[in-house]
Amino acid sequence: xxxxxxxxxxxxxxxxxxxxxxxxxxxxxxxxxxxxxxxxxxxxxxxxxxxxxxxxxxxxxxxxxxxxxxxxxxxxxxxxxxxxxxxxxxxxxxxxxxxxxxxxxxxxxxxxxxxxxxxxxxxxxxxxxxxxxxxxxxxxxxxxxxxxxxxxxxxxxxxxxxxxxxxxxxxxxxxxxxxxxxxxxxxxxxxxxxxxx
Numbered sequence: 001x002x003x004x005x006x007x008x009x010x011x012x013x014x015x016x017x018x019x020x021x022x023x024x025x026x027x028x029x030x031x032x033x034x035x036x037x038x039x040x041x042x043x044x045x046x047x048x049x050x051x052x053x054x055x056x057x058x059x060x061x062x063x064x065x066x067x068x069x070x071x072x073x074x075x076x077x078x079x080x081x082x083x084x085x086x087x088x089x090x091x092x093x094x095x096x097x098x099x100x101x102x103x104x105x106x107x108x109x110x111x112x113x114x115x116x117x118x119x120x121x122x123x124x125x126x127x128x129x130x131x132x133x134x135x136x137x138x139x140x141x142x143x144x145x146x147x148x149x150x151x152x153x154x155x156x157x158x159x160x161x162x163x164x165x166x167x168x169x170x171x172x173x174x175x176x177x178x179x180x181x182x183x184x185x186x187x188x189x190x191x192x193x194x195x196x197x
Contacts, residue, residue: 063134063135064134064135065134066132066133066134067132067134068130068131068132068147069130069131069132069133070128070129070130071084071089071128071129071130071131072128073126074089074129076117076120076121076124077099078096078097078098078099078113078116078117079096079097079113079116079117079119079120079157079162079163080094080095080096080120080153080154080157080163081096082129082131082146086140087136087139087140087141087142088140088141088142089131089133089141089142089143089144089146090141090142090143090144091131091143091144091145091146091153091154091157092143092144092145092154092168093145093154093165093166093168093169093170093173094154094157094158094163094164094165094166094169094173095163095164095165095166096116096157096162096163097112097113097116097162097163097187098113099113099114099117100113100114101113101116101187103187103189103190103191104189104190108190110189112186112187112189116157116162116163116186116187119160119162119186120157120162123148123156124148127148127149128148129146129147129148129153130146130147130148131144131145131146131147132144132145132146143168154169154173155172155173155176158173158176158177158180159176159177159179159180159185160180160185160186161180161181161183161184161185161186161187161188161189162186162187163177164177164187165177178194178196178197181193181194181197182194182197
């Protein structure tokens, strides 16, 4: 009788222990405790550990802060977008004209999209472009402020009438675009002036 009870207890213990999930070692490595004392002579011996040692994972380094990154001869695909290697950079705060966009009406139509791209390339004249953003690891496209020398490219495009301010445009950008519309520059050529000019 006692033997049967003992076997039953062992069976229950095995079932319970098999039902307990093993400790997850995905986050930390569990290392068996050291079995030998390596304390040099003349020093107090280290205490003997009673449980496993846990080696914590080294946290990843903090992300690199945003900085100005320089690009030489980037390909311009429209009046506010660059392509360099595998990265596409769109100038923040502006919506460019599409390449095939036509402005004006009737006999006064003209290819303002192609003219905007040509004017933008003429302004760049092969100079290096700098854009401000963090390290683009695993990213194929970024939206960032860009400049050539001390000239902000978003402000230049808006001031020449080759782009419109988007939803993220600053008040300065909006004022610059409004002034270009008042002056009839770029895509605003031949259009009615805004009422607040």
